Amino acid sequence: MKGDFELLERDGLARICRLETGHGVVETPALLPVINPNRKLLGATEMRRLFGTQMVITNSYIISRTEGLRERAVREGVHGILGYDGPVMTDSGTFQTHVYSDVSVDPAGIVAFQKSIGSDVATVFDVFSEPDFTREKAAEAVATTSARAAKAASAGGGGSLIAATVQGGIYPDLREQAAREISSTGADYFSIGGVVPLMEGHRFGELADVIVASKKGLAPGRPVHLFGAGHPQMLPLAVLLGCDIFDSASYVKYAYDGRMMFPEGSFNLAEIRHSWCTCPVCTSATADELRGMEADERVLNLAKHNLYTLSSEIARIRQAIHDGSLWNLVESRARGDPQLFDAFARVLSHRRYLERFEPLSRKSGIGFVDSLTASRPDASRFAERAGAVRPGSGDKVAIITGERQYFTHFDSTSRAPDEDAASLTPLGIFPLALTETYPLSQSSYSASVRAAEKPGEYAARFGYSAVRTVEGKWRRNGRQQARESSADQARAVCEYQFGPGAARALLAGRMEYARSRNTGKLRGISSEGRQILFFRTEDGLFSLKFHGGEILHGALPPPAMRVVCLPDAVPFVSSGRSLFTRFVAEADDGILPGNECIVVDGNDTLLAVGRALLRREEMLSFGKGVAVDIREGRNSSLSSQQPEGMK
Ligand SMILES: [Zn+2]
Incomplete structure (x- = not known):
């Protein structure tokens, strides 16, 4: 359904999600190339073919102010004028107010116009809060922006998703407040605005603060677009902090200036003697040949190179989320650039907030x-x-x-x-x-x-x-190694993973510990003859068996470790099927993504044990997707309750 947003994979706050629009699915993290409707260098369809572009963004303000184009857009829709059948987002003219001060836009009219031309994501016209705004002025920008967002969201988007923007300058409390306000409007899509001057000034530390403050207030179940931050250097860090979507006009702006984008920064074509890029542009023309081209051809080729760089960086980031190594990637990039390094250090100052989303283990080591x-x-x-x-x-x-x-x-x-x-x-x-x-x-x-x-x-x-x-x-x-005793290892890991109370309860009975004959490593743990825990050799943590869940359920008062399931899903969860977010009534705030949990009904009857994929606020905010990967339900077939690790 249009507007559905589902989390598929995560690495801390970073996530791979699926957004459904009226013109197809966008998998995030995604980069939206900006297309100037008056000066199309590359078409959207060609971008999809060459760079895997899924969604593009164009400016409804420019379309509405250009004679001829406006009429064509009304007649053929924005997809018609771009010649593209995929998802198209439109901006509202806010950025033009930042660049040229004398821009007048009718806030309600520009949203209605975007809807009328069939934009898949229509952006509310907001007040751009400059970094040098006083607190009062930034607060005013927030108030006006939130009021317009509420109005636009309550009117509904028709075929368009409504994008509302977080403003608030460089004041973290204003950003967080603005984020809460626009989250409560029911907008489908969130943007973080007013950050281009921070990007351009390489003020990455302040940018990181702005993103974290905004994320704290935003409902987690909607996409987050960092407006105007489409430079490869910044992308890994912004994704690490939970931004999903980016737009880039710089790929073409840089091309006109003779600049080439790389993950570690941009280089002037005039200074390149030893071209090292392996993109199709750079393998078919040397730097000398690029310099020798006619201006139009050179700009087109540099724009293509820039988009190759951006799309490969997005792919690099997705792979890092998949294998749990995004922190490693961000850290290695940060160590190559002083401003990014400062931003990285700044990010670490938010560790109390960030660790709420951090799993206890990842596929990749550190x-x-x-x-x-x-x-x-x-x-x-x-x-x-x-x-x-x-x-x-x-x-x-x-x-x-x-x-x-x-x-x-x-x-x-x-x-x-x-x-x-x-x-x-x-x-x-x-x-x-x-x-x-x-x-x-x-x-x-x-x-x-x-x-x-x-x-x-x-x-x-x-x-x-x-x-x-x-x-x-x-x-x-x-x-050949002598090890710590099984009982000591089980107790220490349980205390670390579940807390001291849970460890005492789980390990109180007549215990049996099984070790692997091949590796000597701990495998299954039984209490009174029934398996309660299974030791995972890859991360040295436990998976909970149903009987282990029963012990914890009896020993720990609610809400500890619990996800409460709505009545409709009780039969499914009890038989071992996944618990989906829309059937979650409540959840313990202490559950970490990736860690074990128990699933109960509204009367605190134990239904199943499993692995939580989301944190509490995410379970309650996402309308779609799996909240708990159920390992065993109370009615799971007996065969699945056989002690697999006890052989
Ligand atoms: Zn290249």
Whole structure:
């Protein structure tokens, strides 16, 4: 259905989503090339063929002010004048007010015009808040913009989605307030506006602050468009912060100026002697040949090169979301540019907000370069949570050190009965039992990443009466390693993953621990003869079995770990089918995307256990898509409840 927006894959706040428009689906992150209706360099259909362009954007203000074009647009629609049957978004003229001050637009009229020419996304005419606006002036821009958005959204879009814009200058509280206001209007599509001067001034740190403040207030279940930020250098960071859609007029502006875009910045064609780009333009003409072309041909070729760069960067970002490595990509790009680096550091200052969306594990490990990497929200949260887990109940502690300490296992035969074991890792001192848990052994570390805490401080923190450090030995073959006991590993991982109360409840019965015959690694855990947990070797965390869910359900009072399902979906969820967002009534705010949860009905009867794909506010905001990937329902067939890891 038009306007449907569904999350398919995510990496923290970054997401791959599917937006349905009246002229087809747009998969985000997406870049919309700007097409000037009066000076078409490349057609939209050709862009789709060459660069995989899905949606384009053109300006309804220019169309409405150009004699002849206006009439044609009314007659043939905006798709007719662009010769394109895919999704088309229109802008309202707001940006023209930023460039030329004497622009007069009738706010209601320009939205009606966009609807009348069949735009798939019609933009409300808003007040561009410049970065140098005083607070009062920025607040005024927000008030006017929100009022117009409310009016346009309540009138409905017909065949068009209504795009409302967040303004508020560089004032984070105004941005957040503006975002809440336009979220409550019922608009279909959100934009973050007024950021072009920040882009042009390379004020990426302030831009990151503006995006974070806006995201805090925006309903998560709608697309977010960062207006005018279509430069490849900024794209990974903006996607990391949760922006889905971008537009670029710069691909053509740069082409007229003889500039070529690259992920690391732009270069002047005049200065290129050794062309390294492998796009079709650059492999069919040398830099000399490009310089020798007639102006029109050169501009066209440079515009194409710029669009190749942009589309390949979008593809690069999508792949990074897919494999959980977008932070790695953003960090590596940031280290090549001082302003981007400042923006990256600024992003890290928002870690409390960002870690709400961070999974406990990813498909990709982390490449730790220095302490800045270690302050990424996923890494710093690991250090905080794992650092709070006491290695055991002993009176003394042995701390294992060594060159490859994070892979080290410890020969437990040398330990006194009341001695616990911890490991000094580059990220801190943690229970030896957490060595296999993400990100410790899945990541790689430069020698400059070093834990700050000293063994003595660690021992004092947990009240150990004695501490000794032991040189660990690293052996490649895991089967020969003496390990932490299964019970200690299960307790430490449970405490880390679910919290101390859950760990106590889960591991209270007559326990059995199964290990893999091939690798020696922990696999299934049973309580009173029934399997409750399954250990995932890839990230060192547990999957919850139905009986484990029953134990947690009995031990933890609501709303802990619960997603509450609406009556209509009870039979489906109970039989093991996915829980879709539109059937979610409520959810625990503590559930992290990717982590385990239990699904109950309105009377808190346990229905199923599974893996949450979304956070609470996302489950309640998205109209479409899966909220919980159900692993086992109470009526799942008996065969699926067989203890798969117990062999
Ligand atoms: Zn090229």
